[in-house]
Amino acid sequence: MIRNEECIVLSNQEIAHNIFELTLKGELVQQMNEPGQFVHLKVSDSVDPLLRRPISIAKIDQTKNMFTMIFRAEGTGTKLLGQKKIGDVVDVLGPLGNGFPVEEAKAGSTALLVGGGIGVPPLYELSLRLKEKGVNVIHVLGFATKDAVFYEEKFAELGETYIVTVDGTLGEKGFVTDVISAQNLSFETLYTCGPTPMLRALEAAYPEKNVYLSLEERMGCGIGACFACVCRTQEDPTGYTYKKVCTDGPVFKGGEVLI
Amino acid sequence: MIRNEECIVLSNQEIAHNIFELTLKGELVQQMNEPGQFVHLKVSDSVDPLLRRPISIAKIDQTKNMFTMIFRAEGTGTKLLGQKKIGDVVDVLGPLGNGFPVEEAKAGSTALLVGGGIGVPPLYELSLRLKEKGVNVIHVLGFATKDAVFYEEKFAELGETYIVTVDGTLGEKGFVTDVISAQNLSFETLYTCGPTPMLRALEAAYPEKNVYLSLEERMGCGIGACFACVCRTQEDPTGYTYKKVCTDGPVFKGGEVLI
Amino acid sequence: MSQLAVNLPGLQLKNPIMPASGCFGFGREYSQFYDLSTLGSIMIKATTVEPRFGNPTPRVAETTAGMLNAIGLQNPGLKKVINEELAWLDQFDVPIIANVAGSLEEDYIEVAREISKVSNVHALELNISCPNVKTGGIAFGTIPEVAKELTKKVKEVSSVPVYVKLSPNVSNIVEMAKAVEAGGADGLTMINTLIGMRLDLKTGKPVLANNTGGLSGPAIKPVAIRMIYEVSQHVNIPIIGMGGVQSAEDVIEFFYAGASAVAVGTANFVDPLVCPKIIEQLPVLLNELGFDHISECTGRSWKKNEKLAYHRA
């Protein structure tokens, strides 16, 4: 069930250049079931910014009613969010959307988790759950540059982890796809979240695999009412069939929607 | 000289119902010469509210670079101002306008200071200066009701002080003008600030006295550039002669402008 | 609650608050948050004869105190709206205002005829002002004669009263209002969005795939108030006001300007509970201001010789 709650800031830290890790406390954590869901945040009491901001859930702790997000402070909204202090209140609408299906990876099988930049965060809770279930997890995490890298050790604790930077300042140089081929990684299930070109490349590269992609789109309501975030389906690329990223997604099965 | 400075909140207290006393620290206090001047405050970093708010200076302490304002938290801007905490920053433009001429009251003479509601604050610094100079000060301070009364003792320390409330919950019941007549107060100079009907009544009642009135008008720039705050002169009530409340006022001599 | 009940052509509303078209889908999503029967009415998403996909994404962009949208009338088409959406909405005790759109005159007529027959549709909102579709929409909304003709034809086929939704993107809003009144409109709804645009600092290109979009939200409220103020003095049909409403105070301001009911659009995205919250706050505010009934507020900005309710309290 979606809830709207004023959550309390438990911590907010800059963990990489302009990248913040924000932990909130609230009852709505009880509603968070799947990794890969997101919340819609009102970052200020004023009309500036007016709209909510969609941010993925990176870690869920239901025993303590806390959840963690990781975001890049870039525009007005995320910059304000980066300034929140312990004890401040953030208006949260969530959890929203459909996340990554953990059940699709069998215990003992291998899952490849590929993240790009600020698409990395939702993979963390996913990896925790897969690992817990006995799935072998491999992470390939791409960033622009060394300063932007976060959670390297945390992922490494859960499984094999490759860091890739576009400029080669940390880990391998290049794109995530280069590393997957170079390392000859083998896996049954692929979960990914990141920039659209990366998702597109991965979907094209592994047509025979079980692929799950998390999409981003500009949102209005975040709950399915405004038709801001629609995408077309691969079955009906020019008709009027559509999926809403906010409610049908953000995670889609490879081959389902046109990206 | 007008300055634009980020001043620091030294204290902010609710001293009566919805009435706040705010003390700021800043170099621009060195520029504050006259009681009755005002400052133009930006109360938020965002566009909401967009415009500055004019607030009178109620007390000046040049040795410590501090000044005090008293305001009613009523609309968006003043409500936000009421929420400022110690250490917060307020963007101040000032000091602005021409204040009450202290030199118009001779030592040993009597000055009557009449304030209405949120027009009372600038009279405080005025009273301090007059008293210091050896002028005998009498205060008649009108408020809507008991809860809205502030600075009663502070004024009483400086001179005879009559409190008047519209509903009679404190002091005399009625309007300031009633009390002045009833008490048969005699004086040489009259300084006043408050609602327009009060100013109008006082100006009409004492045509032969040396009267100084502080006016309020909606403002844009606060520095004389936008022509938002003009009023007509009594000499040319239908022509194109005008005075700007922000730069020619807010204090005018009785008989000067049309109120 | 009788303090809030208002009667408009075709609409007996328990309160004058309703979500604006396009900002509430067909109600399903918001029914997760509250009972839709709380609402005065619901203006459903624009319906066209055939299903439409709408414009490419991005379809929304934020601006200072506002948002731009270029959804492009995406909707499942007349048949599905009737059979699935309106049928589903029938479980609630709330009259529906159906927003009717199209590219050609025939489209409007077809949708109006069919959708007005549905039992929970109590009024139509003729959307001649959508800025986000290439043909139709706004063309009908800027030329008085064209708007009048369309209104007339829709009136002929409609089984329920017809409200015409006016575009603010015109030189003379009063002229438009009078034209549709002359065409037989039973009421007006205003305003639709202002045409606006935002460019991306890095690419230099429009943020919206459609380039321009409709500006809504608090930023446009002063324009809405002005237009309702002017139009309400020149027509004899009621106005449902909208444009930037976020609070009970805003609702009263729209009534003062001349509205008889108020729709809430963008604010639903900010706070999904905004409509029930406003409905709850209105009686409190009316009491504070000294009004016995909300309809006393209508047109107070221009009506002469009325005692100020505020001083009566």
Next chain:
Amino acid sequence: MSQLAVNLPGLQLKNPIMPASGCFGFGREYSQFYDLSTLGSIMIKATTVEPRFGNPTPRVAETTAGMLNAIGLQNPGLKKVINEELAWLDQFDVPIIANVAGSLEEDYIEVAREISKVSNVHALELNISCPNVKTGGIAFGTIPEVAKELTKKVKEVSSVPVYVKLSPNVSNIVEMAKAVEAGGADGLTMINTLIGMRLDLKTGKPVLANNTGGLSGPAIKPVAIRMIYEVSQHVNIPIIGMGGVQSAEDVIEFFYAGASAVAVGTANFVDPLVCPKIIEQLPVLLNELGFDHISECTGRSWKKNEKLAYHRA
């Protein structure tokens, strides 16, 4: 600073930033804060033949992310503007754009003829779009033929290039722009304010004594961007853009839309130093975005086949 120099008809500007008319008086007040020679130009307050008092007060009201004004063209009249204000401004190294207003055609012509002779007046801004005066002003600004005729007549008498200031309160801004271009305008300035209104919650009455006023500030920026985007693709004369500019980023957005220079209005009231601040920040921002010169930004939102500067950097 050569990164910022722009040449427009009559105007060799060291930078494209100037205060907008009516938001800077005649510069005296702001000269307390900085050297006016820093500015690209100054658009002085509207000047009429005779002195004017303007509208009764209150003349300003705040709205969400905007403000309403109904100053009503208060000014000391042509003679004083020339003898006192322009003479005083002559001490600064800054070309002046004189905003010309009036009620009748003759008024405009008279002001234009006389004020254009003054040596520091390098261009006129024909104010056919003031929403706050009963006659003239906006009437000239909403009917293309009327605007064209007025432009033609003013051009005939003016000793300097004539820019026409367009009103956003029209159904078709491109048509207006083309009309004044056909009338001989050397450039356009846009946009003037949107007509808006605010009502007092307690009294129900308009906050402004004039009832309606002109809406300015960040709230109107998306409308300004949209109009400049459309107009700049259809005329061959340069545009000085305005409407809600507060920062160097906003300036670049106006250039992308199609502006060749930018005026700052309301923001001066919020921050008296906003113009010099923007002028200082612009070169930094241009470098970040990878532009050698600000003029490369003009029209980038619609120009085809241009490499994205951002990716070149």
